Amino acid sequence: MEHVPCDTHMRERLDPVIPESLRPSFTSVFRQLQRGKALEEMVFLEGHYLVALDGTGYFSSPTIHCASCLQKVHRNGSITYYHQMLGAAIIHPDVREVIPLMPEPIKFISIKPSVATESGGPGSCAGHSRVPSPDHGHPASTGGSGPSRYGSA
Numbered sequence: 001m002e003h004v005p006c007d008t009h010m011r012e013r014l015d016p017v018i019p020e021s022l023r024p025s026f027t028s029v030f031r032q033l034q035r036g037k038a039l040e041e042m043v044f045l046e047g048h049y050l051v052a053l054d055g056t057g058y059f060s061s062p063t064i065h066c067a068s069c070l071q072k073v074h075r076n077g078s079i080t081y082y083h084q085m086l087g088a089a090i091i092h093p094d095v096r097e098v099i100p101l102m103p104e105p106i107k108f109i110s111i112k113p114s115v116a117t118e119s120g121g122p123g124s125c126a127g128h129s130r131v132p133s134p135d136h137g138h139p140a141s142t143g144g145s146g147p148s149r150y151g152s153a
């Protein structure tokens with residue numbers, strides 16, 4: 001690639017992409033790695049893999065929000081709405097390559113009217129967290145910057 005697209009161009013290209021539509025690609029690559037025995041060299045300890053996790057913010061707004069938005073309530077009572085996702089990759093200290101896994105959204109889920117929690121963490125790989133992104137136009141992630149990149153928080 002000779003020229004890396006600017007942030008705005010990247011967002012324009014990525015905003016319409018439904019994140020869940022990427023899952024088959026991750027699954028396909030992972031199956032090929034399994035069949036090709038590439039996972040075997042990634043075994044770290046007694047048949048187990050080492051997975052690096054990192055959360056990153058990709059949307060933040062003082063006004064635009066959806067039912068899945070996480071919320072940060074500031075001292076002055078204002079609210080910042082934001083979205084984060086959990087990225088994961090199988091790693092091995094002796095292997096240069098890493099195997100990225102499908103990122104999972106960290107979403108606000110109200111269990112009872114007065115009780116709420118975040119989901120999308122390491123223990124939430126069940127299907128209920130695999131929901132396409134919210135229906136308001138979030139800017140797509142173009143790097144490792146957090147919510148503050150979009151000028152709030």
Ligand SMILES: [Zn+2]
Pocket residue numbers: 065066067068069070081082083134136
């Ligand atoms: Zn939202």
